[in-house]
Amino acid sequence: MTLVSVVIPTRNRHQFLSETVASVQEQTFLDWELIIVDEASNDETPVYLRSLSDPRIRFTRHAYAQGVAAARNTGLAQAGGELVMFLDDDDLLRSDALDTLRRALADYPDALAASAACRLFRETGDSDRVYRPARAYSRRIWREVLFGWWSNSGQNLYRTAVIRDIGGFDTALRAGEDRMLWLEIARRGNVCLVPTVAMEYRQHPGQFTQSSDWEAERQLIWQRFIHSLPPSLHAEGVAIRRAAALTADAEAARAAGHFYTGARLQCAAFVAAPRLLVSPLVARPMYWNFKKCVQRRRTP
Incomplete structure (x- = not known):
């Protein structure tokens, strides 16, 4: 049976972390290891980590906060599994x-990673299943990721050797290091897309720590x-x-409320990158936006 390594970087989120760890312990697949990298937490996290007695769980601590990319790389270096997941400390x-x-990775041996659907839970208590195609398939998706x-x-679950060959997460980036990793994976080979919901993404106050120049980082x-x-x-690539x-x-x-302008701009997007019109990942949202613009424009 294939060992799966789960890496959780954490800092000062004891309440969320304990629930996230419990969701790993409740997995129906039993051959996993969990590596928690504590980014110099000064709340109850260190006490909680020392209380864990599950032999499949181990933790390490950075003397000072080095950032999520460095924490994930620390966990990656310790991972013994053929497959690895990088799980945030507030998700389930x-x-x-x-x-x-x-x-999915066993069924699609050509795939470098598998990615399932998630359900988004908002602070209001509402939730939505984030769109995914209705069937599993494996394909190159660098155009979609770039879009x-x-x-x-x-x-996501990755083949550990692939992530190590890429060099892990880029610690020079202050934001978007996981997006850069996805681009590298998508360029190198196929990704298996799975319609099943695998994760619950929880929105909460203080969740986002993006720097003020996040947009500049993305453009870079x-x-x-x-x-x-x-x-x-x-x-x-420029056209995408x-x-x-x-x-x-x-x-x-x-x-x-500028529906004519919206429809015109969406048509221009179609012309700029026509290959995206047949993408099972991004074509539907693009068509949906155009349809809404046209429908509202025609509404008397």
């Missing part, structure tokens, strides 16, 4: 998450990735980012 795994993702498609850490990531593509794909910007502008125009 469904009980069959590891088994579902592990089976802005996203999958949170606990939805996009540019780095595009420049790393073969020269024959540079123009397409233009389509993403046009789609964002179209959504903003629709939200402001």
Whole structure:
């Protein structure tokens, strides 16, 4: 049976962390190890970690907070499993998450990673299942990731050797290091997309710690990735980012009640990156936005 390593970086989230760890312990797939990397927490986290008696769980502590990328890399260095997951300390795994993702990678041996669906729980108590196609498949998705498609850490299971070959997470990035990793994975090979919900993503106060120059960091990531593509794909990479910007502008125009402008901008996005029109990941949201613009425009 394949050992799965789960890495949880944490800092000052004792209450959430204990629930996250419990969700790992409740997995139907039993051959896992859990590595918790404590980023110099000064709440009850150290006491809680010392109280854990499950032999499958071990923890290490950074003397000072080095950032989530460094914490994940520390866990990656200690991981003994053929497969690895990087789970955030405030998210919850469904009980069959590891088994579902592990089976997907067994069914699709060409895939470098498997990514399942998640359910988003808002602070208001409402929840939504984030869109995923209705069937599992394996394909190259670098265009979708470059466009802005996203999958949170606990939805994903990676082949450990691939992450190590990439070099883990880029600690030079102050934000978006997981997005950069996804781009590298998606460029190298196939990713298996699974429709089953594997993780519950919880929104809460103090959750987001993005730096003030997050947008500049994102733009740097996009540019780095595009420049790393073969020269024959540079123009397409630039066009995909233009389509993403046009789609964002179209959504903003629709939200402001400017439906004609929204429809026009979304059409321009279609023209900029036509290959995305057949993508099972991003085509549907793009079409949905265009449809809403047209319907509202025609409403008397």
